[in-house]
Amino acid sequence: MDFIVYAVTAAAIMTVLLVGQQLLLFDTGIFSLGGAAFFACGAYLSAVLSKNAGYPSFAAMLIAALAVTGIALFVGVLWLRTLRSDFFALATLALSLATVVVLRTVGPGGLTGMAGVPSFGTIVPPDVVPAPVQTMLLCLAVAILSIIAVQALRGQRIGAIAAAVRVDENVAATLGFRPLLVKLQIFLFSSFLAALAGAMQAHLLGVVEPRMASIDMIVLLLVGTILSGGKRAWGCAFGAMVVVLVPEVLQRVFVARAEPQWRAFLACQAAYGGVIIVMIFCGPWLQRFTGVRLRRA
Amino acid sequence: MFYEAIINGLIVGAIYAVVALGYSLVYSVLGFVNFAHGDLLAVGVYLCLFLSTGGLGLPLLIAIPVAVGITGLLAAGIGRLLLIPAAQKSSLAALLVAIGVSVILQSALAAVFTSEALPFHGGGFLGTTVSAWLPMKWLHVATLAGGVGSLALLWAFFFHRSALGLEIRASASNPRAAQILGLRREQVFTVVFLISGVFAALAGIAVGLDDQLIVPTLGFSLGLRAFVASVIGGIRSLGGAVAGGFLLGITENLVAAAVLQVPKLAPYAGAFSKDAIAMVVLALVLTWRPRGVFDRSLETRP
Amino acid sequence: MKTKTLARTVLCTLALLVTGCTGRPGNQVSKVYRIGIVTPLTGEVQDLGKEMLAAAQLAVGEANAANPGMHFELIPRDDQGSAASAALVARSIVQDPSAIALIAAGTSAVAKGLIEAVKGSGIAVLTSTATASDLTGSGAPLFRVIPPNSAQAASLAMYAHKLGVRTAAIIFEQDDYSVDLKEAFKRSFTQQGGAIIGEAPFEPDETAFRSQLNQLANVKPGVILAAAQHVPVARILIRAREMGISQPILAGETAFTDKLLAALGKADPGQFFLTGSGMDLEHPSARVSSFLQAFEAKSGKRPGMYGCYTYDAVSLVTHLAAKSVGIDRQHLITALQELKGYDGVTGLIAFEAGGNVAREYTIYAVRDGGFQPLSAGAQGKSDKQ
Numbered sequence: 010m011d012f013i014v015y016a017v018t019a020a021a022i023m024t025v026l027l028v029g030q031q032l033l034l035f036d037t038g039i040f041s042l043g044g045a046a047f048f049a050c051g052a053y054l055s056a057v058l059s060k061n062a063g064y065p066s067f068a069a070m071l072i073a074a075l076a077v078t079g080i081a082l083f084v085g086v087l088w089l090r091t092l093r094s095d096f097f098a099l100a101t102l103a104l105s106l107a108t109v110v111v112l113r114t115v116g117p118g119g120l121t122g123m124a125g126v127p128s129f130g131t132i133v134p135p136d137v138v139p140a141p142v143q144t145m146l147l148c149l150a151v152a153i154l155s156i157i158a159v160q161a162l163r164g165q166r167i168g169a170i171a172a173a174v175r176v177d178e179n180v181a182a183t184l185g186f187r188p189l190l191v192k193l194q195i196f197l198f199s200s201f202l203a204a205l206a207g208a209m210q211a212h213l214l215g216v217v218e219p220r221m222a223s224i225d226m227i228v229l230l231l232v233g234t235i236l237s238g239g240k241r242a243w244g245c246a247f248g249a250m251v252v253v254l255v256p257e258v259l260q261r262v263f264v265a266r267a268e269p270q271w272r273a274f275l276a277c278q279a280a281y282g283g284v285i286i287v288m289i290f291c292g293p294w295l296q297r298f299t300g301v302r303l304r305r306a
Numbered sequence: 307m308f309y310e311a312i313i314n315g316l317i318v319g320a321i322y323a324v325v326a327l328g329y330s331l332v333y334s335v336l337g338f339v340n341f342a343h344g345d346l347l348a349v350g351v352y353l354c355l356f357l358s359t360g361g362l363g364l365p366l367l368i369a370i371p372v373a374v375g376i377t378g379l380l381a382a383g384i385g386r387l388l389l390i391p392a393a394q395k396s397s398l399a400a401l402l403v404a405i406g407v408s409v410i411l412q413s414a415l416a417a418v419f420t421s422e423a424l425p426f427h428g429g430g431f432l433g434t435t436v437s438a439w440l441p442m443k444w445l446h447v448a449t450l451a452g453g454v455g456s457l458a459l460l461w462a463f464f465f466h467r468s469a470l471g472l473e474i475r476a477s478a479s480n481p482r483a484a485q486i487l488g489l490r491r492e493q494v495f496t497v498v499f500l501i502s503g504v505f506a507a508l509a510g511i512a513v514g515l516d517d518q519l520i521v522p523t524l525g526f527s528l529g530l531r532a533f534v535a536s537v538i539g540g541i542r543s544l545g546g547a548v549a550g551g552f553l554l555g556i557t558e559n560l561v562a563a564a565v566l567q568v569p570k571l572a573p574y575a576g577a578f579s580k581d582a583i584a585m586v587v588l589a590l591v592l593t594w595r596p597r598g599v600f601d602r603s604l605e606t607r608p
Numbered sequence: 609m610k611t612k613t614l615a616r617t618v619l620c621t622l623a624l625l626v627t628g629c630t631g632r633p634g635n636q637v638s639k640v641y642r643i644g645i646v647t648p649l650t651g652e653v654q655d656l657g658k659e660m661l662a663a664a665q666l667a668v669g670e671a672n673a674a675n676p677g678m679h680f681e682l683i684p685r686d687d688q689g690s691a692a693s694a695a696l697v698a699r700s701i702v703q704d705p706s707a708i709a710l711i712a713a714g715t716s717a718v719a720k721g722l723i724e725a726v727k728g729s730g731i732a733v734l735t736s737t738a739t740a741s742d743l744t745g746s747g748a749p750l751f752r753v754i755p756p757n758s759a760q761a762a763s764l765a766m767y768a769h770k771l772g773v774r775t776a777a778i779i780f781e782q783d784d785y786s787v788d789l790k791e792a793f794k795r796s797f798t799q800q801g802g803a804i805i806g807e808a809p810f811e812p813d814e815t816a817f818r819s820q821l822n823q824l825a826n827v828k829p830g831v832i833l834a835a836a837q838h839v840p841v842a843r844i845l846i847r848a849r850e851m852g853i854s855q856p857i858l859a860g861e862t863a864f865t866d867k868l869l870a871a872l873g874k875a876d877p878g879q880f881f882l883t884g885s886g887m888d889l890e891h892p893s894a895r896v897s898s899f900l901q902a903f904e905a906k907s908g909k910r911p912g913m914y915g916c917y918t919y920d921a922v923s924l925v926t927h928l929a930a931k932s933v934g935i936d937r938q939h940l941i942t943a944l945q946e947l948k949g950y951d952g953v954t955g956l957i958a959f960e961a962g963g964n965v966a967r968e969y970t971i972y973a974v975r976d977g978g979f980q981p982l983s984a985g986a987q988g989k990s991d992k993q
Binding site for chain 3: 274
């Protein structure tokens with residue numbers, strides 16, 4: 010039972026993260042590998058705010074998400090304008106990996122990160138509804154809210170403009186839209202969601218570590234985003250579930266068969282790589298994306 | 307003190323140069339960053355280990371060429387089957403597929419050989435130091451001479467004299483025009499991967515013999531730094547990649563030497579680590595001079 | 609379209625959840641005592657994790673054979689070298705009511721995260737590997753069967769003093785254990801009148817070490833301490849000798865593993881000294897001998913130090929549980945606190961007030977392809993903190 014509660018909570022958090030990534034990649038055509046960086050920064054900032062500065066968890070999460078969005082603003086203005094797609098991807102990759110280094114050296118807790126991050130806290134007294142269940146319901150609520158928000162966004166004008174920008178920026182510009190502004194707005198929104206998810210994760214696990222921004226996390230995000238399908242935000246719930254549950258299931262299966270656990274971990278990693286490759290070639294919703302030509306900034 | 311740093315920079319710079327060339331070659335001709343390139347270093351050295359002291363017991367003189375050959379063919383195979391078709395869709399698709407291949411290669415190596423550090427001994431006299439005033443091993447001399455030498459040979463004879471080499475250079479400088487001219491695309495692309503795989507394997511084996519302990523992640527961070535080197539030099543410029551490799555190697559070591567002299571910086575030494583420098587340099591170069599230092603292409607933006 | 613995706617999501621979720629739940633052991637009729645062990649089974653030090661798991665399994669097997677009415681089981685979990693993973697798996701172990709003890713068999717940093725996670729649950733945590741000084745006294749019932757870094761540092765400093773060197777340089781990894789060992793060594797070494805003339809940190813994934821060793825060689829210390837996990841210590845040793853650095857090199861118990869010997873191969877380690885628990889693996893006593901034989905029969909190779917400590921930790925728990933049938937977590941903690949002396953393979957085990965085992969370290973050298981303890985006069989006394 011506890012496992013189910015934990016799994017659903019983790020998947021809800023991942024959904025929040027993936028919803029933003031899906032919007033960024035499939036709707037606007039921006040390939041960013043920086044989601045992990047914002048995830049980790051949101052986690053660390055919220056952890057520090059709540060553990061060291063004594064803010065209540067909810068406040069810490071919101072403040073952290075907003076603050077990290079400020080970083081995203083700086084990065085977005087700097088790179089969205091001047092870099093074309095693949096270089097932007099590489100720059101954001103550098104951002105994520107640099108974040109790992111910064112967190113490892115000057116970040117609180119150093120190499121192994123910080124433990125003792127306060128949990129979500131309870132709204133209703135814990136004997137009425139157990140605390141983990143409250144956390145789960147809260148995270149589910151946030152996930153559902155973000156899905157609704159993104160779906161609404163798609164129906165709005167900005168969603169249509171983003172689609173136009175993805176297909177051909179130059180034409181979009183001649184039509185009077187401002188591609189850079191739209192890209193920036195979407196980038197900020199997705200970064201906010203990523204940071205919020207990171208903050209939630211920090212309070213769920215009680216620990217923050219530098220490797221929250223590492224290449225493993227980046228691959229995880231890619232797989233989740235790819236599996237979410239391009240069109241519907243609900244697909245992110247599916248992607249999130251897969252990404253959260255597959256490692257757990259593999260571990261239990263391998264442990265039950267007394268096989269070395271490390272093989273489970275490797276199998277999981279290899280499966281992720283395989284999923285990416287297979288989906289690129291076969292995923293129908295990806296045709297729309299992979300068929301797009303290289304664009305100039 | 308700084309003399310030693312420069313020597314160390316040359317040692318590691320040679321490796322970066324060789325690996326960076328692979329990135330530049332693939333990017334110039336096919337237009338995407340081959341994330342899987344770094345892991346070919348590990349594949350090469352593990353194959354060599356398996357063929358020699360770790361498994362079949364062949365002498366190094368045989369194990370090395372065989373391992374290099376297999377890795378080259380593996381690289382060509384992966385390129386032909388996965389990366390080239392993906393690149394034909396779009397460069398972002400190829401980037402993603404390369405990431406997937408990289409993950410699979412690392413997992414496969416760790417599954418077969420475990421993530422434990424395995425000893426890799428060999429080379430005999432190559433392990434001895436040249437002399438007191440040249441604090442390098444003969445292995446490093448061999449890598450420098452061999453690496454730079456074979457690059458020079460490749461440059462002079464293959465790229466400038468042979469038909470296929472000329473076609474590769476043409477494709478590298480202008481893929482569209484090459485396509486229009488009807489140059490042998492499939493062969494060009496496959497040979498590009500073959501060359502990059504061969505060089506990656508050689509670099510990996512050199513690193514393995516130098517460290518004498520190998521892990522499956524041997525290629526990953528090294529490859530990433532070599533990629534940064536190729537960006538510094540101008541990712542479309544083959545010569546620039548080589549120069550960038552040495553530049554990064556020397557810079558890394560000079561900074562490390564300088565930081566170690568200042569005790570107050572000790573807790574922050576990690577901020578000046580090789581990975582940190584590489585990532586910061588990458589971000590800076592991409593922001594202000596994405597073309598790289600040596601790029602002479604006519605485009606106004608990369 | 610939307611309903612279809614939703615339906616697919618729900619279906620897959622249910623399927624995965626069901627598979628996920630089947631891994632859990634159900635309640636059985638006879639009393640089962642479970643001992644959780646959290647150790648790195650993936651990553652660069654997985655060889656140590658596997659060794660410790662094998663040692664734990666050996667201990668449990670022997671306990672089951674010796675006590676037919678009781679049933680002991682291990683709950684093995686991978687900490688993946690990360691404090692967050694350790695915290696997660698530790699919490700899930702603690703939720704199993706039949707789990708009476710938790711063995712933290714990973715690095716000090718991971719142990720810290722683990723202890724934080726299970727602090728309020730009243731479960732006894734034993735560690736066979738985490739030696740950082742600030743682990744005990746953190747408020748959790750922690751019992752260390754391996755002496756802490758302060759004891760290691762004291763023996764090493766004592767031995768350096770005995771060698772006649774007055775200056776030392778330290779090359780250290782940027783992780784909790786190594787930094788703690790470095791600081792402890794600085795204290796002990798300067799207390800004896802020595803001076804630390806150089807320090808060079810390195811990141812855990814460092815493989816070259818040239819800059820650091822050049823820096824240290826230039827200050828010409830009498831001795832060099834390599835405070836790191838066993839793979840970096842092996843690399844440092846190889847690189848230093850290659851570069852012509854001939855000073856004696858000291859290391860902590862992390863280096864006490866056959867892996868280090870294998871990594872050295874035929875290379876001469878020069879003067880290399882490390883701390884160990886006092887066991888003579890080359891000329892073992894009867895008790896130790898039977899353990900070594902049993903271990904080798906089970907895993908095909910000799911155990912290193914960590915395997916021995918882990919075996920002791922698990923055997924201690926099963927021994928105490930067998931003595932008082934129906935023991936629960938609180939009583940196990942009391943039993944551990946009141947332990948007068950348990951004869952483990954690593955020596956006599958009794959815990960001081962802080963949870964540290966009251967024992968000292970012995971200095972070993974690498975000779976003839978093996979670890980030889982040096983004569984009794986070389987041992988140091990720990991400064992009890």
